[in-house]
Amino acid sequence: MSNIFLVSPMLDEQSGTYIHxxxxxxxxxxxxxxxxxxxxxxxxxxxxxxLLSATKELKPDLTIIIKGLGITGExxxxxxxxxxxxxxxxxxxxxxxxxxxxDVPPYVNFIKKMDxxxxxxxxxxxxxxxxxxxxxxLSEGCYIPSHKETVFNFIQKKKYGxxxxxxxSVGAIHSNREKILERLHEEGFDFKIYGEVYYPYGKEPVxxxxxxxxxxxxxxxxxxxxxxxxxxxGIDGWPERDKAYSARIYRxxxxxxxxxxxxxxxxxxxxxxxxxxxxxxxxxxxVKKLLKYLGDDDLRDKISKQGQKLVQEKHTFxxxxxxxxxxxxxx
Numbered sequence: 001m002s003n004i005f006l007v008s009p010m011l012d013e014q015s016g017t018y019i020h021x022x023x024x025x026x027x028x029x030x031x032x033x034x035x036x037x038x039x040x041x042x043x044x045x046x047x048x049x050x051l052l053s054a055t056k057e058l059k060p061d062l063t064i065i066i067k068g069l070g071i072t073g074e075x076x077x078x079x080x081x082x083x084x085x086x087x088x089x090x091x092x093x094x095x096x097x098x099x100x101x102x103d104v105p106p107y108v109n110f111i112k113k114m115d116x117x118x119x120x121x122x123x124x125x126x127x128x129x130x131x132x133x134x135x136x137x138l139s140e141g142c143y144i145p146s147h148k149e150t151v152f153n154f155i156q157k158k159k160y161g162x163x164x165x166x167x168x169s170v171g172a173i174h175s176n177r178e179k180i181l182e183r184l185h186e187e188g189f190d191f192k193i194y195g196e197v198y199y200p201y202g203k204e205p206v207x208x209x210x211x212x213x214x215x216x217x218x219x220x221x222x223x224x225x226x227x228x229x230x231x232x233x234g235i236d237g238w239p240e241r242d243k244a245y246s247a248r249i250y251r252x253x254x255x256x257x258x259x260x261x262x263x264x265x266x267x268x269x270x271x272x273x274x275x276x277x278x279x280x281x282x283x284x285x286x287v288k289k290l291l292k293y294l295g296d297d298d299l300r301d302k303i304s305k306q307g308q309k310l311v312q313e314k315h316t317f318x319x320x321x322x323x324x325x326x327x328x329x330x331x
Contacts, residue, residue, distance in 0.1 A: 002028045002325070005058055007051065008066035009036040015092060015247065016066055018143035022317040031058050035071060044070035055079045062328055063087045068110065069096070076113035086328040090118040092140055092247065094238040102127040111135075116328055122242035122266060138324070139270075140247040141317040142254035149256035149308070150223040160221060161228030163294055164191035166235065167248065170208060171198025177235045182207050183283050189290065194225055226257030230300065231293055233286070234261025242266040250315050253277065253307035258300040260289055270315075276307035 004023050008016035010032055023030045033054055038047040047070060055063070063079065065071065068089060076087055089111050096104050101111075101124055111117040111133050118138035119125065128135035152160070164184060170177055170193055184191050185207035192213045197204055204212070226232055232252045238244045243266040252259045253276065261267075263279040273279045278293070280286040293300050 002061040003058065004028045004030045005055065005060035005063040006030055006032040006066075007035055007063060007068065007071070008032060010034045011037050014146075015140060018146065018317050019064070019066070019321065021145070022143060022321055026318060026321065031060070035065075035068060039070045048072060048075045051075060052078055052082060056082045059083050060085055062325070064324065065089045065114070067091050067093070069107070071110060072106075073109040073113045076110065080113075086115045087113075088116045088118065088324060088328050089114045090138065090324075092120055094121045094124070094241050094244050100124070100127070102131060108133065116324075118324070121238070121244040123244070124241075136327075137243060138320055139243065139245070139315075140250060141315045141320045142247075142250040142311050143317050144254060144312055147223055147251045147254035150227050152224055152228050156224060157228045160225050161230075162190050162192045163229070164189050164231045164233060164290060165194065165225055165229040166191070166233050167194045167222065167225065167252075168235065169196040169198060170212070171196075174198075174235075174237070176237070178205075180233075180235055180283055180286065181211070183287065184290075185211065187287055192225075192229070194221075222251065223255035223257075226252050226255040230258065230297075231290060232257045232259050233290075234259055236262055236264050239264040243269060249277070250311050253304070253311045256304055256308045258293065258304040259307065260286070260293065262286075271307070271310070275303065276310050277303065 006020055008019065010016045011034060020030055020032055033051060035047055035051065038050060051071065052075060062085060065087065079087060091101065096107060101107060108131055115134065117128065117133050117135050119135060120139050122137040125135045125137050166181060170181065181193065191211055193211045194213055197208060197212055234248050236246050239262055245264045245267060249259065249261065259277040261277060261279055263281045267279060271277055278289060280289055
């Protein structure tokens with residue numbers, strides 16, 4: 001058993017909770033520190049001071065920092081001087097405010113102080129290494145107790161299900177999503193949108209108002225929506241970056257949903273399109289494949305079961321954390 005210090009948002013970003021629970025299930029003692037909440041409430045300077053105090057009190061065997069905006073490189077260096085132990089970072093974003101991580105100097109200075117820094121963007125690994133960061137690729141995963149298949153009844157299927165569902169945020173900042181979802185509206189598909197809507201109040205397009213149902217991406221209804229709907233579509237934001245697909249891929253497949261997602265660079269390295277999920281490169285291809293899969297229940301069921309088996313056996317947060325623990329035992 002190890003004493004793990006998890007420095008991660010916990011109140012509004014579900015991955016922190018999944019990591020915490022997975023570590024506990026693995027038999028580790030875990031203390032968490034919500035840097036985001038403390039920064040918002042008390043400011044970054046106070047948060048950095050409290051982080052140092054917590055390190056001194058806990059004396060962890062390993063510290064895992066998720067994203068860590070506002071934590072300084074100096075703080076990481078002082079954490080090591082207070083108690084000499086491995087400190088690793090992990091980020092689930094390709095950009096920070098729309099800028100690639102390598103082009104954000106304060107953040108690069110912060111992650112340079114870490115023993116290992118994990119990123120979901122495989123193209124970022126050589127970029128960051130050239131700047132002195134010990135970077136490695138490590139994607140997110142699924143947390144089976146939250147993402148497992150859900151049994152639903154007829155009433156729930158009618159309420160939460162549809163032919164096509166998109167679980168994610170929509171707004172002017174996601175122009176690629178707007179175009180695709182508007183096309184589905186124009187084609188007359190039965191589809192719903194679950195997620196946040198980023199438009200000035202009252203400025204949502206009519207088609208968004210017609211299809212926006214609520215929030216399911218980070219609550220107990222996520223698996224229910226995936227199971228009750230025929231096709232879950234993915235629209236990842238960084239398709240040109242190697243293996244930088246979002247957590248949607250793991251959570252949807254773990255729940256037993258059928259995923260049809262936009263093709264992202266390197267996706268074939270981990271998944272086989274047509275076997276575990278399927279992909280599209282253009283909106284026309286998406287429409288064509290939707291018509292194909294909506295008319296073939298057996299094929300969707302076969303593919304979704306194979307995808308579910310793959311992620312539950314090889315792509316859980318436990319699998320990811322095992323890698324982190326093995327690679328960072330008292331460097």
